[in-house]
Each structure stands twice: as C-alpha cells, then as structure tokens.
Amino acid sequence: MGVTGELVERLRSICGDAHVITQAHQLKTYESDGLLQYAVTPGAVVLPADAAEVQRAVKACFDHGTPFVARGAGSGLSGGALPVSDGVVIGLSRLRRVLDVDLVNQRIVVEPGVTNTEVSTAVSPGFFYPPDPSSQVVCTIGGNIAENSGGAHCLKYGFTTNYVLGAEAVLTGGTVVEIGGPQADRPGYDLLGALVGSEGTLAVVTRITLRVVPVPEAVRTLVAFFESPLHAGEAVSAITQAGVIPAAIEMMDNLAIQAAEPMAKAGFPLDAGAALLVELDGSEHECDARFTEVERFCTDARATEVRVAADDAERQRFWRARKAAFAAMGRIAHAYFVQDGVIPRTRLPEVLERIAELGEEYGLRVANVFHAGDGNLHPLVCYDRPEDGERAAELSEAILDVCLDFGGSITGEHGVGHDKKKHMGKQFAEPDLAAFQKLRCAFDPHALANPGKVMPTPRLCGEVPGPYRRHPLEEAGVAERF
C-alpha cells in the first residue's frame, strides 16, 4: 500500500508535524542521492529524532504495508537511497549523537547520522577510524554501513565491515535487534557481516559500535610521475611483491591530472602520463626502511620524477589532487559518468588497454583514477554534448563488462543500489542470486526495506520453503521459479 493520509498522521504523531514532509517542493530535496541521473519523488519523508522514533516509524510503515528507504547524507553513488514512489524515506540525519567513547578498549558508539569524519574527531588525537571514503566530511556512518564503504586507505586497514562490532537495528516488523556487541567474534551467525553492505535492504540501523585504532607513529608520502600508467603499474607490482602493504597507493592518469591540477594546485606536471601517490604508515623503523625501497621501485619503473612530501602541508596538497579528481572533471568536460569496477590488480595493463580501445571506439575521453593496490578502478567517462550522454553511459557499462571478463566485480565501494542491479546477473548465476534472496528473506520477508535495490528482478519471499523440488510445470518448461 502507498503513503495514505492515515500513515502520514501516524508518522506526525510519532515525530511531530515539523519532521514529516509531504509538500511536493520539499520532497524534491530527497528525490535523488549522489547519483543524480535517477530521481523518484517519495510519498513522504520522515525525520525521526532518535532510535525509538525510528522504531515507531518503521512499525507504522509495516502496519500499512508501505515500503521505506533509509537515508543518511544522500551522498551514495549507486542510487541506493533512491526513494520508492509509494514509500516513505526515513532520514536519519537527526540521529547524530556520539553516545560513548571508550578509548581504553578502542571502541566508540555512535548514532547512524554521525559523519565519518566526526568519528575520527571524537577519538583524536590518539586514535582514528580508518575507513575514509572521499565524501567522509558529509557521509554518515549509517550510510557507510549500508555500503560497506572503503576509501583510499582500505588496502592496509580494511573496510567498514572490519570495524563494526555491534549494531542496534530495527527489522521491518518493528522488532529491535541487538546484533553483535562490544566484544569481538561473538558466537552465532555473523549477522553483522550480512548487515554491513546490505544497502538498506535488511534493516534500519539505529546505533553502532565501532572499533578505532591508534594513530600510526609515522606517515611518509610520495608522489611519483611516469610516462604512462603502465610504468606506474610496474611500480605498484614491485612494491606489493616486495611485501610492502602501503597505507594507500593511488593512481591518476594524464586526463585526471589535467583536470585535478588546476583546482588542487599540487604542482603535478600537466604532461605526466600518470601520477602514483604512495603513502606508508606505521612504526618509524619500518616506515623509513620501506619508504627507501618504495622510492627505488618507482625509479626502477622509470619514474620521471619522485617527490617526497616534506611536511604535512605538502602531503595534504598531494592528497588534494587525488581527492579533487572527481569534482574537477567538470573543468575538462561538461558531464561525466563515474564508474566503480574492480579487477585483479595484476590485470591492470590489459584492462587499461581495453578501456582505451573502448574510448576510441565510442569517440569519448575516459579519465582513470584508481585505488591501485586493490584493483578498484574509477574510470570517468567524459562527454560534452547532451546527445552523447546515452553513449557515455553505454561505454561506462561496457567497462564493467571488461572488469567481469578479467575476473573482477561490478562494484568495489559504491554499491549496487538501483544503478547496477541490472548487471548483477552477469556477475552472479541464478543459484547465487537465489542464495542472496534467502538471506534477504530471513531479515525482511515482507520486502519493505529499500525494495527494488541490489537484486536484478523483484522477488517475493513466500513462506519458509521446504526442500527444493522441481515443480512439474518447471519440468515441462512451462514456468520458471524465482
């Protein structure tokens, strides 16, 4: 059922009139997330103040059979928080309290609307929270949990899922469940493993216990320039083969440098074929020894120049160039698509060649920014004329096919959401998708939590199934079961 007047009244009684939005012009704010090419106006938006209000709002939706979409900062890049037209958006931006900081045990308890950066701030200066998506100043921990967010430092430090110890969540029927807790590796199924990265399709998280870690003793950063990304790729191989796990290892190609440099003013040469930003952190001893090796590997791979950050200001400048890359694309193209695919790192030269070929085939420019250590590519497909938009989208999707051809994944950190669900069937076979559905049905048998995301086709859960037997109609090829 959609958003009825009765449901709106009930939401108002829970959260107060000011926190239930139904006016068309106000609803527009919520019609897209960070992926603006999709827009759906929701039936209503509710902005609860705390976990209790979230629980009551979810229960109200459930009682009316109305789907709901949880939303953090709306900075996601896969349409994961795209509203459902006959549903309610539950905005969690008011749940932004840091509830407990326990530095002795290196834990922090926060509400889902707390931003990623605020977590590190709350435990600084001695500790920090490692997952660092580029949008960390605005994106929320609730959203990070939904997407299993990574960031530039996840090669060494891991992803959101490696830092979540516990969560309080509201299931579709309104049941509040405490999953995990302050202790690590608790007995029972790893429900947190299922919840983190589930893109809002299993439950709404209202309180999170996170692990934080000590700030490393030393950080060393360099940027090396190369004639081509292939040379830079050789340096990456040499570094990882030597057993070095850099805190971050990021690559930009020439087009990305040309876009970012005028904005970041990091002093990157505009004619460089590739820039490789390498950051090591850890103990002084280990860092210094390893850093010398890294410099040598870059030189051996024919780096045209290696610059070592002399101080924190210079380090920040290097990073500004990398982090500006997406936003700066506007300087060299009217519009662009950001892609997020993953390949086994060692296949980088072949994949770059394929992407370049595709660019030529489509007559479009593709800038490349990668998390080079873990093979996570962010090709930026540029176009200038609106009529080229469709072809650019096609090219961007063709790049995903290349990632899959090389044994990779259709998404490394942006999520499947609405945008990539049509590709799920290429990465996963029918029994794989059916297993995903089993998991989803265990949490949300009514399919009310963020419906229409992740899975390629809408599926119903039905009753708990008996052992699978082929139906006579299936045997006869008359019907298919989903």
Next chain:
Amino acid sequence: MPSASEAIAERLRDGEGFRIAGAGTKQGWGRPLDSDLEILSTAELDRLVSHEAGDFTAIVQAGVPVAEAQAAFAEAGQMLALDPPDDGTATIGGLIAASDSGPLRHRYGAPRDLVIGVTLALPDGTVARSGGRVIKNVAGYDIPKVAAGSFGTLGVITEVCVRLHPKPPGTATTVVRHDDPQALQRAALECFRRPLEAEALDVRWGGGEGAVLARFGGSRAAERARAAGGEVVEDDDVLWEAQRRGQRGDLVVRVHGLPADLARVLTAARDLGATAVGRAGVGTTWLSLPPATDVERLRVTLSPHPCVITDAPAELRARVDPWGVPEGPELDLMRRLKERFDPAAHCNPGLFAGGI
C-alpha cells in the same frame, strides 16, 4: 558429470541429515550430533585451485589441509594470516566454517575478514557462489562472512577464495612477566594503546604467573621488539606454538571479553586453577579448566562476556549449551536464517547456537 560441489549439494538435498566433516579436528565442538547421522566428508575436495601470487589471493577447495596450502603460499613469501592450533591435518573448509584463529588474529582479523569468496553446496540441491576473487567487492550480500563461523549449518563450504598477506621475513617477541592479573592487564593495555603494529599481542596464565607477549614481524622485528620494552626473544617460534596449543585441551572455554577486562578473566583462571592463553587486544581468552569446573557458574562470574565451550566431553556439551547465545531477537534472526537456507535441518542438525 556433476562437479564435486554439485554432487555434495545433491546428496544434501536427497539425504536426511548429515554430519559435515573436514579432517574432523573440531568434531568435538558444539552440541553433540546424533551418532547415527551420515557423514558427509569434504576430503575429495582436495585441490588448491589457484594461487595468484601477484594479487595476493588464492582459491582453495574445502578439503585441502591448511598446512599444505600454507606451504604453497610460503613458496611465494606469502601466508594466509590464520594460525590456529593445527596438528597438520585441519582443512581450510573446517578452519573457515569453525572460524578458528590463532595469534595472528590480532593484526589480520578472523576468518571472516580474510575470506573474499565462498562456494556453498546448499540443501536445496544448488551450488551458490558469493563474494568474488578480488579483495575489494561490494556486489551482493556478504555471504562469505555469514558462512565463516556457521559450522556447516547453512550448507557445505566447498571452495573459498582467500586474501593472502606477505609473510614477514623475520620475527621477534617481547615478553613481560608478572604474577598479578592486574599488572598483566596494565602491560597488555600499554602495548594495545601504542601504534606498535605488532603481528600478535597475546597473554598467558598458568601456575600462578603469566606473561604478555608482543610479536613483531619484518626486517626490523628485533629493533621494534626492543623499542617496545620487555625481554626480547628472537628465536620465538616455541613461545607462539605454546600459545596456539593453549587453545585446545580437555575442557576449554573461550571467553569473548574486552581488553580492559582481561584481569577479571585471568583472576577467574587463577581462582579455578586454570591455564589461559588469549588475544589481549582482541579480548578473547581460552581457559583450559580442571575437569570438575562448574562452567555455568563461570559464565555468571564473567557475565556479560559470552563464554563458549569448545573442547569438552560430549556429556557436558549435551547438558550445558556450549554456545550460550541468549534467547532474544538476535537468536530469532539466526533461526530465520537457518530456516531459509536449511529448512529441513539437513546440515549438522542441532549442533549450533540455539539448537540450530
């Protein structure tokens, strides 16, 4: 010809109920299974399918002995950073399904953190793959994490893709000894607080005294151990083998505590005449207890920390729930997960938490 995974899935579907077994090194864990259950062995799944040294990943079938896989990885200077106690026979599938780990848990995480892809033979007769072959991947639900530690109760893990790490060229350990649990906790927290990047940070207790051990890896391991303070042991393998061995015994309870509550766990060990080994930074401690110990009372003493009975006589595991997961919404959700994957309870019926 169906693949080995498909053959297992078909057996699961067509049979009544199975005891799932790798090498059988952890068959004594969990609630005792019905003794007349048919045994479903992963022994035939014995191939190391691929080792992509450049990508630090490997695909391994479930029945491959961990030791054999580690030997292959070591040839490339790599390791699967899981080092539970192992007599050389434990299989990869059993290791992952039982979520076993050793001292390296401190730095590299649990099996769930290192399994990037899993193939499951399911009781509906299908074979489902999830995750992938790349270390960064958020497509689809993270079933590899759910499968890790599920004790074979959702289906049979037939193949895994794991992330590997560089094997440190050298190691050195610093040891701080004390006979006071509070002092040991202080020493452990001091190591935990500092950004030492130790490979492992363990504690042990036995015979009225204990020690905190921090192990460093890399070309500068000894220097780093010296900088950390304490007595430095460069030839340290024996120390760590003893830590691993301490996780097994005749009656073992694994306590999932907190770093700042270590003294309470060690005090309990002292008072009960138990020996203990543990991950001081993770908060998990294994207590090896005298046979007559009242485990239920121990649970009360250490509340609210979960206490899992691992090695124990079948009689005890039948009488006292080894898992101790309380009734409530979380356990309900676990039961719902089981019902979706294994509705007729064909896989290790009754072995797991809450009688799953």
